[in-house]
Amino acid sequence: MAWAPDRPAGSARPPTARSPTAGRHDALADAPALAVLRGLDSGPRGLTEAEAEERLARHGENTIPGRRPASWPRRYARALRDPFTAVLLALGPVSALVAAWGTACVITGLVLVSSALRSRTEYQADRSADGLRHLVAATATVRRRSTPTAAPRFREIPVELLVPGDVIRLGPGDVIPADVRLLRTQNLALHQAALTGESAPVAKRPDDAPPAAAGEFERAHACFQGSSVASGSGTALVTATGADTHFARAYPARSRRRESAFDRAVNGISWMLIRFMLLTPPLVLLADAAVRGRGLETVPFAVAVAVGLTPEMLPVVVTTVLARKAAALAREHGVIVRWLPALHNIGAVDVLCTDKTGTLTCDRPVLDSALDPFGRPDPEVLHWAAVNSLWTLQLADLPVPDALDEAVLDAVAEPRSGTARPGLPPAYDTYDGVAALPFDPVRRMATAVVRAPGRHGRHTLVVKGSVEEVLARCTRLHATPPAGVQVNGPAAGVQVPAPVAGVQSVEPPGTVRASAPATAAQVPAPPAGVRSPQPPDTVRASAPATAAHAAAPPAPGVVVRAEDLAEDLSAPGAPLLRAVPGSGPREADADRPTGGAATGACAAEPAEDRGGERQLDDAERERLLGFAAGQAGQGLRLLAVALAERPARRGRYGPADERDLAFAGFVVLRDAPADTAADALAALAGRGVAVKVLTGDHPGTAARVFRDLGLEPGGVLTGARIDGMDDEELARRAERTAVFARCTPQHKVRVVRALRAAGHTTGFLGDGVNDLPALHAADVGICPRDAVDVTREAADVVLAAKDLTAIDHAVTAGRHATGTIATYLRIALSSNLGNVIAMLAAGVLLPFLPMLPAQVLLQNLCFDAAQLALAYDQPAPDALRHPSPLRPRDFLRFITAFGLVNAAADLATFAALALTVPASIHASGQAAFHSGWFTENLITQALVMVLLRAGTRAPAPIRAAAGALAAIGLLIPLPPLAGALGAAPLPLTYYLLLAAILAVYALVLLAAGSRHGGGAARWAADR
Structure with missing residues (x-):
């Protein structure tokens, strides 16, 4: 992979640094379009293939520079920087200086093996993470020519092959592949949330004179890598690629990771042990010199004792x-851990900060209700919204449907089959589409022009969009639909089936139903004995509505759910919104106003109230805006729906036609909770992980999502209030707050840092470039697989999907790993400390060395090899319920207590050997003493591996390793191994006394473990 030559891969340029090439690109991008084309030696026809190849070789591939993969020597050198490895490397030469070559060789072998294993496992993890780059193949549509005289044509190429001077085509859904300067646009709007955090689309246009005071991302003529096209289309000129883009310069790759909580914990334990190790050899030498008068001949033994205290396999086991x-x-849940210590960090997380969208909610909204102008349920509003959505999508030829349109269409379709609900025919079957004006961020609305069957001389404009913008274009309130549409009542010539016997048709209080004029003869009476009651508040506008009806007080508390609308739309005897061919006004009455709202050109309507409509004055407009604001405060999103009729015409429709509209009502949408969110939140809460939402949305929206999931959000802290707090106050408030709204990237960073300052291990889940500062500030940064490249590069953990369930799996795995590492440390350190105490005591009590240096190292090597099986341990369930960080203080207390138990067993063994083996200075007696202690040491360590674990039953690998360890201990005193290792056979009486010592030792271990919570892990967790 090639990178720009002026910035080597892996270098981390400060955010303010700008290369000369980058500065030239910025200056060109702000020049007029023609000057930019000339400056890049390009033209509207694009580059030739030969020019593109030459520029690719000069500028490099259009990729974000990342960290260069480490070579094997570099990985190996990094593994040698471990504190324990450094101590062993220091002890090796000491052994060589006193001619203890066996000790030096064993130490060197331990260092080489542990470093090789560590390098290999980290290499495999890096390979898994690097494979993510190839999961998504991105392309761009570029205009190029095969030769200078050939006609240009557009074709798809990988984004890596784009070069400055290329002319590309942009369309809805496209990701901007490089920094570009717009040449031509049509209603172009971009999502720049990945760069700025702003969720609203931003309009873009090819201004030739960009305003000098415009911010970097506010320049209408410039589009930046990392943003995406929300709507519209255009052509643009590539001005910068790769390392010279704003994307790469503003957010350089993190070249060196900060020290993590796991690193701090392991380093704390390591240095605690190193202090003991550095004290051990001098103590052994002083004790032997003072009591026995021995000198340098005890140096190999002192070094072996220090090595015995060292958990050499700690880097390998970890x-x-x-x-x-x-x-x-990665295999079972698609979660990639890019940096191995991050697995411990995510297991230690007790606070998870995340955005709302895609984690707690689905990526698309769902319909909540459809309301008339007075806040009462009205399925007619949903019908017209569906007409708008269907014909906008069909006539505007949008390659990516708008999520709001899809939510409306889903609400009027059967959930499984996708067919129309009974009683509500599909709009494309009953209406003829005439024209469509798609949504753009300037108008903030979309319009569909349709013709109803039988209404050949009329066109109906159906407008849907922002409440403020739609209301600004409305002059009337709509109460009944245009002629030809029946609403809960029969139109002319339509028979409504009577209710089924025994079934009552009850309408909720406050319901307003509009219908075309109908006579009593057209509505058959219900069968005998069947009542059709109506609540007192029900109003039927089958004749022209009166002012009293139109002025009914609003009922903002009355809403209807989508499923309630579905029942209304499919209820027998209520074909609500069916537009029936031939049911419109008669030919002779075509020019006469009817009860509908669309009865002629809106510009020609009189200002006074008419049947089914009323004038929309300023007070009514403010009431509607206030109602919409109140609903937004409850976490709902409102779209306004308005109608107008125009005489049919052949000319094109434009934004100027979106005037003199009749306001029909609101379509209310909400963020639907994700299917797995509630279960995942419950699982995380059960593991002691508090989830906090950091979002840029309205406070009511975020709080509503929490309530929909069955949680109480409490007080919501907004970005404005965060600005007024110092760090200490924010730390106190952040602990008690679950929802943070209207947050910018800077607010997210402050919240994450405040939580860490309060003592919490904090994780952050984000996917945009604007999330990078918070990812860096957290103890563990998490992102989904489809996050932008630079975010994925900075994250510690990459999820297959933006799903809290995956995080729960990662937390569980992290705690499993931490529990296993803690078990290894407790077993290894308590056993080793007991041996060291016994060796120091033996140096004072015995006239000879209690064990030969080679035997000490062999014993240590056997124990270390057996401890590798602890990697397959399964911690107790209690270890998974709460974060269990590795704290040196807790380990010190634990290993001191159990180390003394081990030392007591060793001293009891000394007494048994004194009784059964002649305590003399003869070589045979010393060899038997060495053999007896060697055997006891390996068997007690085997018991520790099985009994000092946190789980209830040791897995098969641990049982096998412990059995092998005990077997070696029993075989060493026997020929032919005894002669090779300086051992000697032991009498039977010793084995009987040893069995008694081991039985008492096992009982003490079980009792101590039970006293401390039923296991080592639970004891440490309780501490």
Whole structure:
């Protein structure tokens, strides 16, 4: 992969740094379009293939520079920087200086093996993460020529092959592949949330004179890599690629990771042990010199004792455990851990900060209700909204349907079959589409022009969009639909079936139903014995509505759910909104106003109230805006729907026709909770993880999502209030607050830092470039697989989907790994400390060394090899319920207590050997003493592996390793191994006394473990 030559891969340029090439691109981008084309030696016809190849070689591929993969020597050198490895490397030369070559060789072998294993596992993890780059193949539509004289043509190429001077085509849904200067647009609007955090689309146009005071991302003529096309289309000139884009310069790759909580914990434990190790050799030498008068001949033994205290396999076990859990996460749940210590960090997380969309909610809204201008349920509003959505999508030829349109269409279709609901025919079957004006961020509305069957001389404009913008173009309130549409009543010539016997048709209070004029003869009476009651508040406008009806007080508390609308639309005897061919006004009455709202050109309507409509004055407009604001405060999103009739014409429709409209009502949408959100939140809460939402949305929207999930959001903290707090106050408030709204990227960073300052291990889930500062500030940064490249590069953990369930799996895996590492440390350190205490005591009590240096190292090597099986341990369920960080203070208390138990067993063994083996200075007696302690040491360590675990039953690998360890201990005193290792056979009486010692030792371990919460892990967690 090639990068720009002026910025080597892996370099982390400060955000303010600008290369000369980048500065030239910025200056060109602000020049007039013609000057930019000339400056880049390009033209509207695009580059030739030869020119593109030459520029690709000069500028490099259009990719974001990342960290260069480390070479094997570099990985190996990094593995050698471990504190324990450094101590072993220091002890090796000391052994060589006193000619203890066996000790030096064993130490060197331990260092080489552990470093090789660690390098290999980290390499495999990096390979898994790098594979994410190839999961999504991005392309761009570029205009190029095969030769200078050939005609240009558009074709798809990988975005990596784009070069400055290319002319590209943009359409809805396209991701901007590089920094570009617009040449031509048609209603172009971009989503720049990944860059700025703003969710609203931003209008773009090819201004030739950009305003000098415009902000970097506010320049209408410039589009930046990382944004995407919301609507419209255009052509643009590529001005910068790769390392020279704003995207790459503003958010450089993190070249060196900060120290994590896991690093701090392991380093704290390591340095605690290193202090003991540095004290051990001098103590052994002083004790032997003072009591026995021995000198340098005890140096190999002192070094062996120090090595015995060292958990040499700690780097190997840690890396193996983390790598195994990371591989299982990737294989089973699609979660990639890019940096192995991050698995511990996510297991230690007790606060998770996340956005709302895609985690707690679906990525698309759903219909909540359809309301008339007075806040009462009205399925007619939903019908007209569906007409608008269908014909806008069909006539505007949008390649990516708008999410709001899809929500409206889903509400009027059967959930499974996708067919129209009974009683509401599809709009494309009953209306003829004439024209469509798609949504754009300037007008903030979309219009469909349709013709109803039998209304060949009339066109109906159906407008849907922002409440403020639509109301600004309305002059009337609509109460009944245009002629030809029946609403809960029969139109001329339409028979409504009577209710089924025994079934009552009850309408909710406050319901307003509009219908075309109908006579009593057209509506058959119900069968005998069947009542058709109506609540007192029900109003039927079958004749022209009176002012009293139109002025009915609003009922903002009355809403109807989508499922309620579905029942209304399919109820027997209520074909609500059916437009019936031939049911419009008769030919002779075509020019006469009827009860409908669309009865002639709106411009020609009189200003006074008419049947079914009333004048929309300023007070009524303010009431509607206030009602919409109140609904928004409850977390709902409102779209206004308005209608107008125009005489049919052949000319084109434009925004100027969106005037003199009749306001029909509101379509209310909400963010639907994600299917797995409630269960995932419950699972995380059960593991002690508090979820906090940091969003740029309205406070009411975020709070409503929490309530929909069955949670109480409490007080909502907004970005404006965060600005007024200092860090100390924010830390206090952040702990008690679950929802943070109207947050900018800077607010998110402050909240994350405040939570960490309060002592919480904090995770942050984000997917945009604007989330990078918060990702860096958190203990563990998490992003979904489809996040932008630079965010994915900065994240510690990458999810297959933006789903809290995946995070729950990652938390579980992290705690499994942490519990396993903690078990290894407790077992290894308590056993090793007990041996060191016993060796120091033996140096004072015995006239000879209690064990030969080679035997000490062999024992240590056997124990270390057996401890690798602990990587397959399964912690107790209690270890998964709460975060269990590795705290050096807790380990010190634990290993001191259990180390003394081990030392007591060793001293009891010394007493048994004194009784059964001649305590003399003869070589045979010393060899038997060495053999007896060697055997006891390996068997007690095997018991520790099985009994000092956190789980209830040891897995098969641990049982096998413990059995092998005990077997080696029993075989060493026997020929032929005894002669090779300086051991000697032991008497039977020793084995009987040893069995008694081991039985008492096992009982003490079980009792101590039970006293401390039923296991080592639970004891540490309780601490």
